[in-house]
Amino acid sequence: MRHASNLVRDPSRVQGGDLTDLPEGAITLDLSICSNRFGPPPEAIAALADLITRQPDSLTPPPYRAQTPYLEAxxxxxxxxxxxxxxxxxVTEFLAALARLLTDRRVAVITPEYTGTLEYFAYADFLSADPGVQDTPEMRFQRTREAMMAYEYVVLSNPSNPLGHYIPRNDLLRVCTHSQHRGATLIVDEEYIAFQGNGRSLAGTDLSNLVVLQSTGKANGMPGTRAGMLWTRDTHLRGDVQRLLLPWLYLLDITAATAALQDNAWLPGTLAKIKSDAQRLQQLLQGRFGARVSPADIHYRFVHLDNPYPAHRHLLNYRINTRLFSGDEAGTVPGLRLAAPSTEEEFDQVQAALETLTAGDENADHHRHSCRALRGSPTQPM
Known part of the structure; x- marks a missing residue:
């Protein structure tokens, strides 16, 4: 068995849901992945089963028109x-395409931000809160408003990854309206907008200086499928992006994604449960970390920690995985992101880990690329 002390990668380099560096069976509660943990929807599973068992011939030709029902849904x-x-x-394919197209433009990214966005737009200006200041939605909005008056393109996620901050829809619409005369365009990654609530998307407005990105993977609990959409009234930009995309989508992915979009009953019920669970998680975390917990209304919470490694390692010892951010990379802040547990047993597991996390453990000066306490089994009884 490979032990955690032999990890190849620093935990901050490991994406959410990636357990390949950990011993098999070491994690029983993965809170590092920020998708709907109740998915996939039954309709998506049924659609895939029907495709494979009753329509196997559809796998023979390329899926030339598979995007049509998906976009309609x-x-x-x-x-x-x-x-x-x-x-x-x-969303990732669109971010990569936009980053390629805008290399000679004046671009700003409102940070902290999704690691993929930071990598693709590495040439952009990263606009962060002042050093040592814990960011807020109001501060994030202020940076966005100022950037729209100074740059050609401004990129942000809303709700934000990893902090979960949400800038109200009407505030962003006003910013786009006021900056339209100077040609500034806002690119909004709405990967988590469904978790925020209905009617929050910027897609469908009359503004031409707006690009909206969404996918069907995270909200429907199937990020293993790759399907998403870009919306913009900017005909030229839309055409430029289209020329950089793959010629067609993957049939299995798009079949599941289309079925998920067509199911109007499953998602609202699961999202209501997730939001309630996330609020309960926030209360648990605030009981241990106080104001260092970033309040949010979506499915995960972020805890600001100058050195997140000891807390991350402690949770690993309770078989709980979290998403660690070291803050060493530009456009990031140090801390842990945790998705909401979904059962009483999972909440008990988190509570037990938090109750035994001492201030000494939290502030210990441990080597950042080490999880030596984990040996494939918990050091505390479950």
Whole structure:
């Protein structure tokens, strides 16, 4: 068995849901992945089963028109139409394409931000809160408003990853309206907008200086599928992006994603449960970390920690995995991101770990690339 002391990668380099560096069976509660833990929807599973068992011949030719029902279902969900939309392999494909197109433009990224966005837009200016200041939604909005008056393109996630901050829809619409005369465009990654609530997306507005990105993976609990959409009224930009996309989508992915969008009953019920669970998680974390917990209304919470490694390691000893951010990379802040548990047993597991996390453990000066306490089994009884 490979022991955690032999980890190849620093935990801050490991994406959410990636357990490949940990011993098999060491984790029983993975809170590092920020998707709907109740997914996939039954309709998506049924659609895949039907495709494979009853329509196997559909796997023979390339899926030339598979994006059509997907975009139609997405348009109905967002109350817009398909004329201003593109289908792609998740938000990531669109971010990569936009980053390639805008290399010679003045671009700002409102940080902290999704690690993929930071990598693709490494040439951009990263606009962060002042050093030592814990960011807030109001501060994030202020940076966005100022950036829209100084840059050609401004990129942000809303709600934000990893802090979970949400800037109200009307505030962003006003910023876009006021900056339209100077040609500034806002690119908004709405990967987690469904967790925030209904009617929050910016897609479908009359503004031409707005690009909206969404996917069907995270909200529906199937990030293993790669399907997403770009919405913009900017015809030229939309055409430029389309020329950089793959010629078609993957049939299995798009079949599951389309079925998920067409199921209007499953998602609202699960999201209500997740938001309630996340609020309960916030209370647990605040009981241990106080004001260092970033309040939010979505499915995960972020804990600001100058050195998150000891707390991360302590939780690993209770078989709980979290997403660690070291803060060493530009555009990031140090801390832990935790998705909400979903059962009483899982909450008990988190509470037991937090109750035994001492101030000494939390502040200990441990080597940052070490999880030596984990040996494939918990050091405390479950």
């Amino acid at each position: 997405f348009a109905r969900r967002l109350h817009t139409d398909t004329r201003h939309m593109l289908a792609g392999c998740g």
